[in-house]
Amino acid sequence: EAQVTQNPRYLITVTGKKLTVTCSQNMNHEYMSWYRQDPGLGLRQIYYSMNVEVTDKGDVPEGYKVSRKEKRNFPLILESPSPNQTSLYFCASSLFRGLYNEQFFGPGTRLTVL
Amino acid sequence: DAKTTQPNSMESNEEEPVHLPCNHSTISGTDYIHWYRQLPSQGPEYVIHGLTSNVNNRMASLAIAEDRKSSTLILHRATLRDAAVYYCILFNTDKLIFGTGTRLQVFP
Numbered sequence: 001e002a003q004v005t006q007n008p009r010y011l012i013t014v015t016g017k018k019l020t021v022t023c024s025q026n027m028n029h030e031y032m033s034w035y036r037q038d039p040g041l042g043l044r045q046i047y048y049s050m051n052v053e054v055t056d057k058g059d060v061p062e063g064y065k066v067s068r069k070e071k072r073n074f075p076l077i078l079e080s081p082s083p084n085q086t087s088l089y090f091c092a093s094s095l096f097r098g099l100y101n102e103q104f105f106g107p108g109t110r111l112t113v114l
Numbered sequence: 115d116a117k118t119t120q121p122n123s124m125e126s127n128e129e130e131p132v133h134l135p136c137n138h139s140t141i142s143g144t145d146y147i148h149w150y151r152q153l154p155s156q157g158p159e160y161v162i163h164g165l166t167s168n169v170n171n172r173m174a175s176l177a178i179a180e181d182r183k184s185s186t187l188i189l190h191r192a193t194l195r196d197a198a199v200y201y202c203i204l205f206n207t208d209k210l211i212f213g214t215g216t217r218l219q220v221f222p
Contacts, residue, residue, distance in 0.1 A: 043210075102160035
């Protein structure tokens with residue numbers, strides 16, 4: 001089944017403890033991105049990647065890192081999480097960058113930073 | 115970035131058509147209009163997109179005004195499963211910019 005998977009689905013952590021949220025897609029998509037969703041603010045893009053070893057900042061990249069060493073994986077790294085990073089996170093992928101391609105979203109990761 | 119305006123919420127009865135409006139008065143000539151929806155406790159799901167002409171697919175229809183300053187997503191027969199938040203998005207770069215969307219309630 002074609003899908004985007006994220007792990008973990010739920011995570012509670014403490015301020016300053018490094019964490020990684022994994023994202024993997026099995027559709028051979030070139031484009032991947034991370035979003036966070038907060039009440040009243042909708043979804044905002046954190047980082048995106050147009051292909052292996054190519055990443056770029058979205059609208060809210062502060063406090064996050066990403067890497068794209070393999071086409072299928074795009075982990076989101078929080079080096080020193082803070083409470084304002086408590087949010088619902090979505091990974092998404094599409095065949096290519098650009099206007100014509102629908103994005104497929106993962107099921108979400110709910111992160112709480114105490 | 116060009117913005118979209120949608121009503122906060124709408125209601126429909128099951129098996130009735132639903133017309134979800136979206137205003138995008140600052141749209142540029144190269145902006146595509148995309149619609150996504152988010153079912154409860156799930157990630158967003160692609161619905162449809164278009165540039166100038168009306169579009170149909172298995173999920174919905176998209177009607178785009180001649181001046182492109184507004185569009186309407188049409189669900190021809192709403193089902194309970196269509197209850198979701200519907201996002202109208204203008205897309206002309208490498209990112210989707212989501213607004214707050216329209217929450218659609220469907221009653222049996």
